[in-house]
Amino acid sequence: MTDLKIETRDLDLFYGDFQALKKINFLAHENTVTAFIGPSGCGKSTLLRVFNRMNDLIDNVKISGKAYVDGKNIYKKDIDIDELRKKVGMVFQKPNPFPKSIFENVAYGLRVNGISNKTYITDKVEDSIKKAALWDEVKDKLKKSAFELSGGQQQRLCIARTLAIEPSIILMDEPASALDPISTAKVEDLIYELKANYTIVIVTHNMQQAGRVSDHTAFFYLGELVEYDETKRIFTNPKDIRTQNYVTGRFG
Amino acid sequence: MNTKKKINQAIAFNIFRLISLSVVAILVLILGFIVYHGFSAISWEFLTAMPDEGMTRGGIYPAIIGTLCLIAGSMVFAFPIGVLSGIYVNEYLKESWWKRFLRSMTDNLGGIPSIVFGLFGMALFVNTLGFGDSIIAGSLTLGLMVLPVIIRTTEEALKAVDNSFRLGSYALGATKLQTIAKVVLPIAFPNIITGLILSISRVSGETAPILFTGATYFLGQLPKGIFDQFMALPYHLYVLTTSGTNVEESRPMAYGTALVLIMIVLVVNLLANALRKYFGKQVKMK
Numbered sequence: 183m184t185d186l187k188i189e190t191r192d193l194d195l196f197y198g199d200f201q202a203l204k205k206i207n208f209l210a211h212e213n214t215v216t217a218f219i220g221p222s223g224c225g226k227s228t229l230l231r232v233f234n235r236m237n238d239l240i241d242n243v244k245i246s247g248k249a250y251v252d253g254k255n256i257y258k259k260d261i262d263i264d265e266l267r268k269k270v271g272m273v274f275q276k277p278n279p280f281p282k283s284i285f286e287n288v289a290y291g292l293r294v295n296g297i298s299n300k301t302y303i304t305d306k307v308e309d310s311i312k313k314a315a316l317w318d319e320v321k322d323k324l325k326k327s328a329f330e331l332s333g334g335q336q337q338r339l340c341i342a343r344t345l346a347i348e349p350s351i352i353l354m355d356e357p358a359s360a361l362d363p364i365s366t367a368k369v370e371d372l373i374y375e376l377k378a379n380y381t382i383v384i385v386t387h388n389m390q391q392a393g394r395v396s397d398h399t400a401f402f403y404l405g406e407l408v409e410y411d412e413t414k415r416i417f418t419n420p421k422d423i424r425t426q427n428y429v430t431g432r433f434g
Numbered sequence: 435m436n437t438k439k440k441i442n443q444a445i446a447f448n449i450f451r452l453i454s455l456s457v458v459a460i461l462v463l464i465l466g467f468i469v470y471h472g473f474s475a476i477s478w479e480f481l482t483a484m485p486d487e488g489m490t491r492g493g494i495y496p497a498i499i500g501t502l503c504l505i506a507g508s509m510v511f512a513f514p515i516g517v518l519s520g521i522y523v524n525e526y527l528k529e530s531w532w533k534r535f536l537r538s539m540t541d542n543l544g545g546i547p548s549i550v551f552g553l554f555g556m557a558l559f560v561n562t563l564g565f566g567d568s569i570i571a572g573s574l575t576l577g578l579m580v581l582p583v584i585i586r587t588t589e590e591a592l593k594a595v596d597n598s599f600r601l602g603s604y605a606l607g608a609t610k611l612q613t614i615a616k617v618v619l620p621i622a623f624p625n626i627i628t629g630l631i632l633s634i635s636r637v638s639g640e641t642a643p644i645l646f647t648g649a650t651y652f653l654g655q656l657p658k659g660i661f662d663q664f665m666a667l668p669y670h671l672y673v674l675t676t677s678g679t680n681v682e683e684s685r686p687m688a689y690g691t692a693l694v695l696i697m698i699v700l701v702v703n704l705l706a707n708a709l710r711k712y713f714g715k716q717v718k719m720k
Contacts, residue, residue, distance in 0.1 A: 236601065239604065265607065267604060271605065280599060291608075340602070
């Protein structure tokens with residue numbers, strides 16, 4: 183068994199009075215892909231945002247229980263949230279490149295983290311875009327606006343941007359839901375390649391996608407982690423009737 | 435039924451068109467009127483000479499310089515303060531009574547009549563702080579007056595920045611300050627310039643706030659520093675129209691002054707618009 187990267191123990195999360203997550207016990211090992219599935223509003227994206235403390239940016243969020251990244255309690259008072267977010271990268275549902283050049287989009291994360299060495303930045307940007315399987319498409323127009331790229335290219339640019347700051351964990355919140363089938367396939371291929379070096383947690387509404395890219399799948403329903411197992415088992419032999427109904431398309 | 439519908443559509447459309455056209459017509463009429471009467475007064479001497487012979491001869495040079503000083507002075511003071519306040523309100527404050535309080539105070543400040551600002555400016559800058567009747571007292575008074583405009587447009591400009599940009603920045607480990615300075619502000623800046631344009635237009639046209647804070651009827655020479663009295667175009671216009679030694683004879687000069695005032699506002703707006711375009715290009719949206 184490889185190292186434990188993410189773990190939660192009896193994690194509760196409230197938006198005001200509404201309990202969005204109930205006693206979540208979850209863990210993910212190094213260099214694996216975990217898929218979060220479940221109907222809308224089941225808490226899967228909320229749990230994803232626990233791991234890089236993105237929920238902090240929403241008013242009235244209360245959390246109890248424990249969440250660990252690399253064995254460190256990330257909700258302890260003395261935790262450096264910016265450092266945590268460097269280690270736990272995130273790719274969003276809608277591609278959200280900055281209104282800057284393609285180059286600057288990837289360089290941004292380096293610059294805000296205090297790196298100013300030009301050769302290092304240039305190399306790192308190229309390296310990251312290559313890792314995101316976008317290099318051949320953009321190498322001649324790095325100075326052009328990122329908004330000139332297609333949606334799928336923008337999403338891979340956002341992945342490149344995340345890779346540049348060398349995270350060990352990458353959270354993906356429905357990264358392909360706004361993309362066409364061809365772009366989706368490219369992003370999925372990319373996830374598969376990245377697995378060798380990163381721990382990935384991906385929220386998806388697309389059951390086939392979960393089946394294709396993930397090693398483990400967690401099914402959420404009404405704020406509960408109903409079932410968590412190898413992806414194969416979740417789809418062929420789920421233990422809980424709710425999981426079975428969901429993966430076979432009977433509800434959700 | 436069908437024809438009746440069509441007629442109704444046509445009537446509504448034409449009413450809207452007529453009304454919007456009449457707005458344009460009024461503007462053209464005012465501009466045409468000013469240009470028609472003022473154009474003959476404009477000459478190199480008019481723009482560069484001191485007023486002479488009871489304002490019936492000479493030029494309006496000191497008033498032009500005065501107005502430009504007021505624009506620069508008030509903006510140097512009000513623009514940074516207004517933008518920083520706007521950033522504080524929109525980026526740092528959560529929805530709370532304090533935020534609502536600040537907002538309503540800003541709006542109330544904007545609702546105060548300009549003559550009251552004049553009175554306040556006299557009490558605070560001229561007397562209490564001892565600046566005397568001066569460019570700086572007038573500039574600060576005008577600056578106070580347009581602060582709400584700048585704060586409000588800054589707020590709106592920041593609010594229009596899609597939150598996904600902020601989230602993307604935070605997710606890369608950027609701090610709040612870095613996110614605001616490197617992502618949010620550059621996107622919002624072209625719209626923030628709108629506040630600058632509106633403010634400059636107001637500052638160059640207002641008479642009341644400078645009445646008691648340093649605008650003067652006549653200057654034999656240019657002000658030597660920011661603590662000197664000044665002439666300004668709107669006040670000069672008022673003087674020429676109502677209280678010159680020979681109002682009838684200085685009438686063309688009054689129209690000329692109005693024309694120059696309008697041209698200054700126009701030129702400054704064009705400059706600010708170019709600035710807006712420039713910053714808009716810096717953030718590569720398209």
